[in-house]
Amino acid sequence: MDDVDRSILAVLEKYGRISNAELAARVGLSPSPCLRRVRRLEETGVIRGYRALIDPAAVGRSLRVFAGIRLVRHGRKDVVAFERAVVRLSEVVHCHHVTGNYDYLLQVEVADLAAYEDFHANRLANLPSVAAVTSYVTMKTLSADST
Known part of the structure; x- marks a missing residue:
């Protein structure tokens, strides 16, 4: 895991429903490599899921x-x-x-x-x-x- 992966995780932790295009822009990647990284983080279990925070x-x-x-x-x-x-x-x-x-x-x-x-x-x-x-x-x- 490198600094880009950590940046992706930080953004997703705060904005779980962010689009891939917006995520890519925030971490300084183009959309395709960003999506590949997110999928790898999901497949390796670093990202365990996405949830709604209910009041x-x-x-x-x-x-x-x-x-x-x-x-x-x-x-x-x-x-x-x-x-x-x-x-x-x-x-x-x-x-x-x-x-x-x-x-x-x-x-x-x-x-x-x-x-x-x-x-x-x-x-x-x-x-x-x-x-x-x-x-x-x-x-x-x-x-x-x-x-």
């Missing part, structure tokens, strides 16, 4: 909560059982296996606090090997996209 509030998921999960047991069987169960929960947007005070950090999106309370009590806390859940309600989210 959670527009689809009834205006409350974002980060949940720190501690497991009772850390054997492979217990970890696999937890991971298989947690990825099936539609409210969980991201699940990260982390170091530190928690074993997992989840990003959860639900309609409101009552929906999170129900999710926490009836689904999250009942996952295999969950010992404790610590919740952090998001008050505001900042990103480079929001400036």
Whole structure:
């Protein structure tokens, strides 16, 4: 991967729906070589896909909560059982296996606090090997996209 590939990736990361002609102009290539590079990046798995970023509030998921999960047991069987169960929960947007005070950090999106309370009590806390859940309600989210 060279500097041109890195430039292509930087532009695509910010403007995923950009046309090939515009991408080529931004990175200083003609369209054909640019398209070849993009296809090679896709074929080699550097570019894993393209997604739409959905406004959670527009689809009834205006409350974002980060949940720190501690497991009772850390054997492979217990970890696999937890991971298989947690990825099936539609409210969980991201699940990260982390170091530190928690074993997992989840990003959860639900309609409101009552929906999170129900999710926490009836689904999250009942996952295999969950010992404790610590919740952090998001008050505001900042990103480079929001400036």
